[in-house]
Amino acid sequence: MLSEYLFTIPLFPTHLKKTHEYSYSRIGMDSSVTPLRHGGLSLVQTTDFFYPLVDDPYMMGKIACANVISDLYAMGVTECDNMLMLLGVSTKMTEKERDVVVPLIMRGFKDSALEAGTTVTGGQTVVNPWCTIGGVASTVCQPNEYIVPDNAVVGDVLVLTKPLGTQVAVNAHQWLDQPDRWNRIKLVVSEDDVRKAYQRAMDSMARLNRIAARLMHKYNAHGATDVTGFGLLGHAQNLAKHQKNEVSFVIHNLPVIAKMAAVAKACGNMFQLLQGHSAETSGGLLICLPREQAAAYCKDIEKQEGYQAWIIGIVEKGNRTARIIDKPRVIEVPAKEKDGELW
Amino acid sequence: MLSEYLFTIPLFPTHLKKTHEYSYSRIGMDSSVTPLRHGGLSLVQTTDFFYPLVDDPYMMGKIACANVISDLYAMGVTECDNMLMLLGVSTKMTEKERDVVVPLIMRGFKDSALEAGTTVTGGQTVVNPWCTIGGVASTVCQPNEYIVPDNAVVGDVLVLTKPLGTQVAVNAHQWLDQPDRWNRIKLVVSEDDVRKAYQRAMDSMARLNRIAARLMHKYNAHGATDVTGFGLLGHAQNLAKHQKNEVSFVIHNLPVIAKMAAVAKACGNMFQLLQGHSAETSGGLLICLPREQAAAYCKDIEKQEGYQAWIIGIVEKGNRTARIIDKPRVIEVPAKEKDGELW
Numbered sequence: 046m047l048s049e050y051l052f053t054i055p056l057f058p059t060h061l062k063k064t065h066e067y068s069y070s071r072i073g074m075d076s077s078v079t080p081l082r083h084g085g086l087s088l089v090q091t092t093d094f095f096y097p098l099v100d101d102p103y104m105m106g107k108i109a110c111a112n113v114i115s116d117l118y119a120m121g122v123t124e125c126d127n128m129l130m131l132l133g134v135s136t137k138m139t140e141k142e143r144d145v146v147v148p149l150i151m152r153g154f155k156d157s158a159l160e161a162g163t164t165v166t167g168g169q170t171v172v173n174p175w176c177t178i179g180g181v182a183s184t185v186c187q188p189n190e191y192i193v194p195d196n197a198v199v200g201d202v203l204v205l206t207k208p209l210g211t212q213v214a215v216n217a218h219q220w221l222d223q224p225d226r227w228n229r230i231k232l233v234v235s236e237d238d239v240r241k242a243y244q245r246a247m248d249s250m251a252r253l254n255r256i257a258a259r260l261m262h263k264y265n266a267h268g269a270t271d272v273t274g275f276g277l278l279g280h281a282q283n284l285a286k287h288q289k290n291e292v293s294f295v296i297h298n299l300p301v302i303a304k305m306a307a308v309a310k311a312c313g314n315m316f317q318l319l320q321g322h323s324a325e326t327s328g329g330l331l332i333c334l335p336r337e338q339a340a341a342y343c344k345d346i347e348k349q350e351g352y353q354a355w356i357i358g359i360v361e362k363g364n365r366t367a368r369i370i371d372k373p374r375v376i377e378v379p380a381k382e383k384d385g386e387l388w
Numbered sequence: 389m390l391s392e393y394l395f396t397i398p399l400f401p402t403h404l405k406k407t408h409e410y411s412y413s414r415i416g417m418d419s420s421v422t423p424l425r426h427g428g429l430s431l432v433q434t435t436d437f438f439y440p441l442v443d444d445p446y447m448m449g450k451i452a453c454a455n456v457i458s459d460l461y462a463m464g465v466t467e468c469d470n471m472l473m474l475l476g477v478s479t480k481m482t483e484k485e486r487d488v489v490v491p492l493i494m495r496g497f498k499d500s501a502l503e504a505g506t507t508v509t510g511g512q513t514v515v516n517p518w519c520t521i522g523g524v525a526s527t528v529c530q531p532n533e534y535i536v537p538d539n540a541v542v543g544d545v546l547v548l549t550k551p552l553g554t555q556v557a558v559n560a561h562q563w564l565d566q567p568d569r570w571n572r573i574k575l576v577v578s579e580d581d582v583r584k585a586y587q588r589a590m591d592s593m594a595r596l597n598r599i600a601a602r603l604m605h606k607y608n609a610h611g612a613t614d615v616t617g618f619g620l621l622g623h624a625q626n627l628a629k630h631q632k633n634e635v636s637f638v639i640h641n642l643p644v645i646a647k648m649a650a651v652a653k654a655c656g657n658m659f660q661l662l663q664g665h666s667a668e669t670s671g672g673l674l675i676c677l678p679r680e681q682a683a684a685y686c687k688d689i690e691k692q693e694g695y696q697a698w699i700i701g702i703v704e705k706g707n708r709t710a711r712i713i714d715k716p717r718v719i720e721v722p723a724k725e726k727d728g729e730l731w
Contacts, residue, residue, distance in 0.1 A: 076510070077470065077472070077509035077510040078509075079469055079470040079507075079509055081469055081528050082467070082469070082528075083426070083427075083429055083528060083530075084426075084427070086426055086429075086528065088431075088469055088470050088526060088528055090470065090472065090510075090524070090526060091472075091510065092435075092472045092474060092510065092511060092512050092524055093512050094474070094512055094514065095514065096514075124425070126422055126424055126425070126431055127420065127422040127431050127433065129420070129433065129434075129435045129524065131435065131437070131474070133516075133520075164422075166420035166421075166422055167419070167420040167433075167434065167435065168435060169435050169436050169437055169522070171437065171438065171439075171520070173476075173516065173517070173518060173520070174516070174517035174518060175516060175517060177476075177514070177516070179512070181433070181435055181472065181524045183431060183433060183526055185424050185425075185426060185429065185431055185528050187426075
């Protein structure tokens with residue numbers, strides 16, 4: 046239903062700039078933290094909005110919500126107190142299309158908020174040439190309820206809680222209907238592979254990072270970020286830059302949705318997936334964990350959610366940068382069967 | 389600088405729909421109020437974004453900020469704890485234009501936030517066909533810090549704290565460069581009138597409703613709303629609809645930026661200014677006050693800010709509706725001199 050509006054939409058990270066590029070968030074955190082006038086509490090909040098990237102309006106709503114709230118989860122916050130929704134409805138839609146699509150997006154957004162244990166109490170809708178969707182997530186918490194992401198120490202390891210490759214999967218799926226594009230990748234991937242990867246990407250993007258955030262406390266995480274528009278390396282670099290200690294991050298392993306590494310390679314420099322620059326939407330948390338806790342963290346999240354997490358790198362002594370080694374190991378993450386259903 | 393992007397932008401209220409039209413805010417308040425897990429506190433927050441309507445990017449930033457935060461002021465909240473900024477930068481701008489315009493908008497927004505005693509700690513910027521600008525304003529407060537707008541009683545009067553006609557003034561100013569449009573109104577207004585009205589409108593839109601909010605407490609207001617996209621009557625009706633008591637609002641007086649009533653009339657049904665439907669941006673507060681307090685409220689705000697407020701109507705027994713009488717008195721509000729400067 047949304048697909049006819051998709052192809053005018055640039056999916057490249059240059060089009061998804063956080064405002065701190067225009068210079069006002071110097072703190073390097075995924076959410077803003079504002080001390081309040083009331084007894085040691087802080088307001089932790091975040092906002093994000095972007096353009097639709099999947100066909101299904103309901104799923105799009107879920108993904109948008111999961112993406113917004115993920116910035117709280119990256120700070121170790123597990124309780125969101127309130128959400129607002131921001132919608133731009135495309136001028137190119139007929140009134141009838143709007144009346145079908147908009148309620149579906151909103152239902153997806155609200156269902157995801159419900160799953161996160163919060164509610165959507167307001168928002169703003171405007172008409173806009175492009176569809177836009179996003180929101181605001183806010184919580185008021187005590188200091189022990191969030192984790193300032195600046196405490197990595199030498200010897201920590203880096204854990205990633207979702208596979209990479211959502212942008213590649215979404216694009217490859219669009220190309221099924223564009224022969225000239227499809228011809229570029231059909232030697233390395235089948236239609237079935239692409240459909241599975243697309244399903245896996247949708248499922249992954251709609252999944253909340255809430256349990257990942259909760260376990261950060263249990264396993265004494267030293268900081269985290271969520272992987273979105275700037276790609277794995279971009280966000281790793283940003284996290285590294287804001288560490289108190291003189292550390293650097295070195296990434297050895299890249300878990301990628303099955304076949305999407307091959308697709309990315311076949312597209313030359315377009316995605317820069319293996320270089321860590323491919324944009325993700327509602328990506329996983331990248332977490333600095335004490336080495337001895339990391340395996341338990343991964344096991345626990347898999348036990349609770351049925352999803353794998355991966356140790357992808359290490360924290361070394363260094364000058365607050367991040368890099369991917371020359372020949373990283375690509376871990377193919379299959380679309381799995383769960384209760385007989387593809388997810 | 390922004391003017392070249394202006395004329396593609398519809399300024400009619402149908403293009404500025406609050407999401408509750410898509411059915412999720414049933415509470416009829418300008419901000420959402422969420423009870424928190426911590427000691428009787430509530431999170432009061434609001435979001436809004438729209439399209440530029442004045443030429444000057446700095447002023448546009450100020451207006452956008454004043455407009456967003458006004459939803460808190462309408463609830464009698466005077467302390468905003470945090471703001472986020474939402475920007476859509478037009479794809480039609482060159483990179484150079486962006487690098488000039490965006491920082492100016494941001495500076496205006498931030499300066500206005502500073503004036504409001506708060507700060508902008510984050511936000512999101514995307515590229516979009518149309519420029520958009522808006523934000524999120526949040527505060528955490530105790531029950532006595534906000535005024536639920538449902539307490540009007542028979543005998544109250546209605547006070548308005550800013551003149552109407554901002555949309556008319558902004559449009560008339562654009563028409564100075566469009567002969568066919570200008571010809572329609574030049575019999576009732578001079579170029580100089582239009583420029584003055586435009587200045588007055590900008591000044592009015594950039595003015596914070598903060599003192600108006602503070603005085604709501606001092607003079608025991610029974611509820612308020614701010615006048616924006618749905619026009620005076622639209623917002624009055626919404627406020628009336630959510631009253632606890634069986635009351636109705638009757639509006640007798642319409643304070644309008646000088647000459648803009650004549651311009652609106654010359655444009656036929658286009659604006660519906662005197663019918664109360666002309667959209668306002670960052671309009672005044674419409675406040676229900678005990679009759680014996682209203683004059684003192686108006687005097688106090690004028691003393692503190694140098695701006696007039698007007699008693700524009702009364703609260704009668706009724707079925708929670710609002711109307712404007714058949715021949716309302718139009719109060720021409722001049723652009724004034726203050727310290728030798730036009731404001």
